[in-house]
Amino acid sequence: MLKLLMVGAGGIGGYYAARLSRAGHDVVLTARCEHLHAIENRGLTVRYGGDEWNCRLPVFDHAHLLKQYRADDFDLVLLALKSTATESVLHELGPWLGKGSVALLSLQNGVDNEPMIAAAIGANRTLGGLAVRIGGHIVEPGMIEAEGVGQVVMGEWPEAAPQPDTRRLLLKTLEAAFNKSGIPATVSPRIRHELWRKLVINNGVNPLSALTGLDTRSLTQHPKFGKLVYAMMAETVAASRADGVNLGQQDLDEMFALISSFNAIKTSMLVDKEKGRPLELDSIAGAVLRRSEALGIGAPYTTTVNALLEHGLG
CATH class of the missing domain: 3.40.50.720 (NAD(P)-binding Rossmann-like Domain)
Known part of the structure; x- marks a missing residue:
């Protein structure tokens, strides 16, 4: 015990x-x-x-x-x-x-x-x-x-x-x-590697779910939002290089397939938004943006969704 x-x-x-x-x-x-x-x-x-x-x-x-x-x-x-x-x-x-x-x-x-x-x-x-x-x-x-x-x-x-x-x-x-x-x-x-793989999923669906009010299944199966989820996940994969984790295309595709197979789960960020609680934006989108900036690479999709949520839109 x-x-x-x-x-x-x-x-x-x-x-x-x-x-x-x-x-x-x-x-x-x-x-x-x-x-x-x-x-x-x-x-x-x-x-x-x-x-x-x-x-x-x-x-x-x-x-x-x-x-x-x-x-x-x-x-x-x-x-x-x-x-x-x-x-x-x-x-x-x-x-x-x-x-x-x-x-x-x-x-x-x-x-x-x-x-x-x-x-x-x-x-x-x-x-x-x-x-x-x-x-x-x-x-x-x-x-x-x-x-x-x-x-x-x-x-x-x-x-x-x-x-x-x-x-x-x-x-x-x-x-x-x-x-x-x-x-x-x-x-x-390699737990840091695993944490980054989860961040790929989290940055793909958490901010976007809070912005749109949609669950994970609705986002990944949507003909347009699904592409946006994939793009934000790709930005996270690129940002992982700043921590020496170096995720690649296989990680991106595996994580997208995984989140696409989920039940229709309401993300924690969406629940927090509905309840008027602070969002974990800084630890999810913010983590990607800081590392993208350190690498000198763009993350336009994450930047846009993050900015909209920071200004209380959605």
Whole structure:
């Protein structure tokens, strides 16, 4: 049995936390405001695949978490917050994490979270990760809804070291625990490469879905929007060279085929726009634009869609 801290009990973090708890692992959550109070009073309810689960899990805001636990009380800390919150949560929890040696696994969008985590607690404690083929959001305080396969890919940041370290054994343990919990999980020796491949999909559909109000299936199957999705994905592939990842045509075509095969998933950015929440624009489109600028190459489609969303259009 693992003792796990899930920082962020939204659609993604809450789903994985519930899966792991139902398999017998000891899971602690963090949440805020009404969502926190609802989980305290009624437990966390998860709707998935026509089923509904209710899990009674200990839940805290960050201030009370720091008083109740030491970082090394946990075998792993998982970060499932929006990437817009990464910097602030590391500022809040950084000193607390710094007193321990526990590893931190990011399950967030974008390619900039792991560098921030590594800067705060050390690369030797940083695990990169991505949630694949899953959509999830908070329906109401204390209740989340999730859909999709919900695969997790994880690995040593930024890639597997020549010599095994403590992260290697931990990742094997996590892989087995996740799979037994009903979470398809694999360990990648090149996690930064995998994160960029996911960014190819995210930049292709997330901003455009927020702009148009369309789900992933409607975008990729549309005769004109589908071409725009492909073009924004191609700009992401080109930008990957700035990080030395060097994705190519095969990656582009594989990622486009993958997102085209998805169910009609409402992207997280579209959900955030509908709910009036900040968009993860900077960590998705912004990441592509910054690296394109560094390489001296254009990204006209990403630039245009990003600008329209920044100005509140769509």
